[in-house]
Amino acid sequence: MNEITELSRLDTIVQMLEINTSASIGEIAQACHVSQMTIRRDLQKLVEAGQVIRIPGGARIEHWRGAERSFFERLQRMSNAKRSIGATAATLVADGESVVLDSGTTTLYVARELRARRNVVVFTFSLAVLEELTSAEGIRVELSGGVYRASSHDLIGHAVAKSLSSIFANTVIFGAASISFSRGVMVHDPDTQHELLQAGKRRVLVIDSSKIGTEATYRLCSVEDCDLIVTDRGISADDLARLRQIAEVRVAD
DSSP states (O other): OOOHHHHHHHHHHHHHHHHEEEEEEEHHHHHTTTHHHHHHHHHHHHHHTTSEEEOOOOOOOOOOOOHHHHHHHHHHHTTTHHHHHHHHHHHTSSOOOOOEESSSSHHHHHHHHHHSSEEEEEESSSSHHHHHHOOOTTTEEEOOOOEEETTTTTEEEEHHHHHHHTTOEEEEEEEEEEEEETTEESSOOOOOOOGGGGGGEEEEEOOGGGGGGGOSSSSOGGGOOOOOOOEEEEEEHHHHHHHHSSSSSEEEE
């Protein structure tokens, strides 16, 4: 019998991630001779034990420190909501189009859903997006220049702004820390690239429901500047009605 016991399998998964840092669910399932569903359950146990971190499509060993670790921890928060938002936002990008992807955790879920597209150009300053799409045959990723920032696993600086100012894609998909009904779309990051909002014909904000009706540190733009807002089913009826008075909103399934 090829299938190994659960305890041995969990050890195998951890050892595999120790060696490779990260691996896809398919790679782990093949190595353990079990179904991907079984591996998903195994990974959940290892996440709960604090040994691994789930990333879109796979897992990463839990050995990150400081700011770099925080990015992958943020990736876990509201993960089901972000996954549904990513799937809905990705439907806005057709084969043959171009899209600019921000460096937030929600846009990483969008990138995952774009993997099956054909003849799509993705502009980004996110190293996480680049890694997610590296093996996607139908996607061409154009990465901006810039200075590496571990806290968000992305690039910042004047080189990013210069790259964005030369782009005019079909769609810009970006995230934010909050939507304030009095102050607009807000972020915590002073290095947020404002040029991002001018880099495409259509501006799509992807934001989970926990951030709606809250405030952050810096104002990015007005809610009216968003051509579409994609959020999840956790949004309250009152917030949804209020938001729809000032912008088009799509609630992901």
